[in-house]
Amino acid sequence: MTAAEILSVAAFLEGDHAQAFPSFGSERMGAPVIAFCRVDDKEIRLREPVMTPDALIVQDPTLLHQVDLFSGLDTKGYLLINTTRRYRDLGLGDFVTKFPPHHICTVAASEWAVEFIGKPLPNAAMLGAFSAITRRVKLDSVQAAIRQKFPGELGDKNAAAAGKAYNTIRTN
């Protein structure tokens, strides 16, 4: 949910309308959570869940074969997965060939989070990667939104993780 919130703030900072909201499952720590974010240049009135996303960010790859994550994702869409493994090792080798290569990426977000923040919280790096592959929001806006959410040193560290993800993907 925090990632959806930060993305909505980043879009807001660029003058867009944005809506971020969760779909909570069970009320317990560690339960799978889906969160949604819509961005538009006009007011967003729709309140239904996002069922056909333009981009899908998978924070926890252990969910890949637990939940049907890809049902609404068009093959023209974007797919980002937080993992250090290869698509083939995730069982997605054939699946990802349907997408334009520059629309998909794996992100070592948890590893970078440990490096920069000291905890495996992948939000910032995933959003940096999202900015890099979709170009829907600028890295600057993502970093500003991160600093707004986490003032001080924590914000700087998260912003650095986002920057690392962004630069790694843009130079690859």
Add this chain to the structure above:
Amino acid sequence: MLRQMEGSHAVAEAIALCRPEVICAYPITPQTHIVERLSELVQEGEIGNCQYINVESEFAALSVAIGASAAGARAYTATSSQGLLFMTEAVYNASGLGLPIVMTIGNRAIGAPINIWNDHSDSMALRDAGWIQLYAETNQDAVDLHIQAFRLAEQLSVPVMVCEDGFILTHAYERVDMPDLNQVQAYLPPFEPVQILDPADPVTIGAMVGPEAFAEVRYLAHHKHLQAVEVIPQLASEFAKIFGRDSGGLIQQYRSEDAETVIVALGSVVGTIRDVVDEMRDDGVSIGAVKVISFRPFPMLALRAALENAKRVIVVEKAFADGLGGIAVNSVRMALRGLTTPIYTIIAGLGGRAITKASLLRAFGEATRDELDDPHFLDLNWTVIDHELARAKEKRRSGPIAENVLRDLGLVGGKPV
């Protein structure tokens, strides 16, 4: 100032700008973020002279608010679902005593079966408890309606519930134009109670009233609601002057003036309905919508004027009366009494079921061809219902319905018995 923020935090900050003097709080999902944020704001000294009182239950939350209001303090609380039911006796007392308390309802279903998600069963259960009920479509609405709610409550000495959809609004981050303190203070004068507990000038608030006067006291409460019908639009136009936007009022029309089919709804689903109306209009369907903002008092004349030229009316609502159908629709029928306009009811969004554009398009389409059943339960899974009915018919000890249905759906282990 435009900000991107969570609905609950936007409401908390709006409440803070209204400078309540007593906030009583007991947490319950999905309103908890509101009172959590308010506790921080009080702690940080952001709300002036405000007492934040943690209580042991919802019953205590409203009871303390009643005491505070009777002592002349601007009092606020918030709740949801079973929390509202648990304070029911105090809900009637607050209105019966004419105490201008403002309470947020983060709308949530009522159990059993236990469910934390959104519908309108909670506030609809207490629709006739003497409180004014205002329903928010967006978080901007929620902010603006709370500010108007204090003004309305204190002007008429009647309590007001501001109802906002749990999760859909309370947990949504969206753009909100947050007013500043000067604007709110220009709109909302300091609380001047019509009755106050003052040792120097003692009165009894809550006298026992027998058959000789009870009906008159109750009629005066009815009269207050009739006054509110007049006052609510006035407060909305004063609000527009100071804050620069249209917000509040009794109803709001959307492309309905010349529409053959008019949808009536409350709360956040109106946003989705606006999108559906636009799509159907693009396809040449004559359709529009009316948002009911004030459900109590019910805007009889305004709604009748908005609906009297329609060929059919469809009420979309997130609560229902078992064995009967819709709840809000009965008030709509009352507003249209004497007319022969067909009125359909769509029961939708129960217990957090997503209300999708696709489902509304289908149902509205059927209604415009006069093919919709009434009441219509949107997106029901008939396979599951038929299984359970067959099971119950087959044997006496067919087991708990909720668990049977979950098993049928594969959501809990094992096969249904």
